[in-house]
Amino acid sequence: MKNPSLFFLLLLALISCAGPQKQVMKTSMSYGHRLFSLGLYDEAAFHYRMILEKEQLSAQERARILNNLAVINEMKEEYLRARELYREALELDSDSDVYENYKKFMGGL
Amino acid sequence: MKPGLSAILLMFAFVSCVHMDRETVYVKVPAHSLFMEGERVALIQPVIHGLDSKKCHDLLASLGQGILPGRFQKAPYDSRTGEILPSLSTLSRLSRQVGGHYALVVTGEYSGKNMTSGGSSFPDYSGTTPQRGYYRLLSLSLTIRLYNMKTLTLIEEKDYSRTLETAPIFDMEEAKEWDEEAAFSGLADAFRHYLFYLKGETKESPRSFFTR
Numbered sequence: 001m002k003n004p005s006l007f008f009l010l011l012l013a014l015i016s017c018a019g020p021q022k023q024v025m026k027t028s029m030s031y032g033h034r035l036f037s038l039g040l041y042d043e044a045a046f047h048y049r050m051i052l053e054k055e056q057l058s059a060q061e062r063a064r065i066l067n068n069l070a071v072i073n074e075m076k077e078e079y080l081r082a083r084e085l086y087r088e089a090l091e092l093d094s095d096s097d098v099y100e101n102y103k104k105f106m107g108g109l
Numbered sequence: 110m111k112p113g114l115s116a117i118l119l120m121f122a123f124v125s126c127v128h129m130d131r132e133t134v135y136v137k138v139p140a141h142s143l144f145m146e147g148e149r150v151a152l153i154q155p156v157i158h159g160l161d162s163k164k165c166h167d168l169l170a171s172l173g174q175g176i177l178p179g180r181f182q183k184a185p186y187d188s189r190t191g192e193i194l195p196s197l198s199t200l201s202r203l204s205r206q207v208g209g210h211y212a213l214v215v216t217g218e219y220s221g222k223n224m225t226s227g228g229s230s231f232p233d234y235s236g237t238t239p240q241r242g243y244y245r246l247l248s249l250s251l252t253i254r255l256y257n258m259k260t261l262t263l264i265e266e267k268d269y270s271r272t273l274e275t276a277p278i279f280d281m282e283e284a285k286e287w288d289e290e291a292a293f294s295g296l297a298d299a300f301r302h303y304l305f306y307l308k309g310e311t312k313e314s315p316r317s318f319f320t321r
Contacts, residue, residue: 029319029320029321030320030321033132033318033319033320033321036134036318064319065319067317067318067319068318068319071134071136071316071318074136074138074316075136075137077178078179080179097131097317098317100317101316101317104314104315104316105138105314105316
């Protein structure tokens with residue numbers, strides 16, 4: 001490779017994707033996703049709420065969980081709550097996917 | 110392996126690592142944007158000439174809460190004020206009281222009359238004979254209006270009519286009860302029909318869901 005520094009930078013970034021400090025959070029998120037995939041929406045929502053209450057989270061992580069909770073609320077046809085959660089998520093972090101979800105939720109009004 | 114290729118592979122691995130933390134899931138959402146907004150609908154106490162207004166209100170509210178849970182709120186309306194239909198200012202006041210952004214107003218009337226028929230066309234009710242040939246016919250006509258309470262405008266107006274054969278009559282007192290019963294049944298049927306129309310079909314919509 002002509003530019004070894006670029007190679008090492010990418011390698012470092014790749015390794016940081018699975019950094020140990022985020023492992024606990026990832027496991028919790030994966031478990032919530034697993035519950036969601038099984039159609040256990042109430043259980044998944046409960047799990048996400050527990051993460052929000054118990055764990056020290058960055059704004060981005062908190063926004064992601066709020067986004068997932070909003071999707072679950074949509075599944076349960078609880079649209080008012082879903083709207084609140086999307087808005088809360090967007091206030092914390094303007095992730096483009098969360099914003100897209102919110103736009104679709106609002107039905108392209 | 111060429112160094113350029115390994116860099117591309119590494120870059121690809123990195124990009125996929127970033128995007129593997131989310132997946133697309135599909136949620137079923139109402140096709141009607143009114144309900145996507147999560148707005149509340151105030152159900153104004155209906156005025157069906159000849160029917161107990163409070164009973165009608167209870168009946169329609171129970172249907173609404175079954176079909177559109179959490180969106181329906183009963184709003185009182187006293188037709189003794191002289192208004193045939195609630196005025197916009199009345200609607201606005203009621204809507205503010207119950208927090209509705211839309212208001213549904215149901216008005217209508219019903220009438221029953223005695224009918225006679227030949228043996229061949231007489232409905233086959235249990236215990237009747239073709240010779241008797243008397244039955245009661247109920248006609249119910251309803252108008253359901255949907256108002257936008259933010260703009261104070263009428264969004265739409267739908268007319269429904271129902272004709273129901275009740276039962277053979279033997280005396281007028283009994284016939285009145287049948288009429289009323291049939292009118293409530295027709296009202297419920299028409300209103301349920303309207304709510305399903307309003308709720309509309311569902312559609313699937315993609316959402317990003319974070320997995321890690």
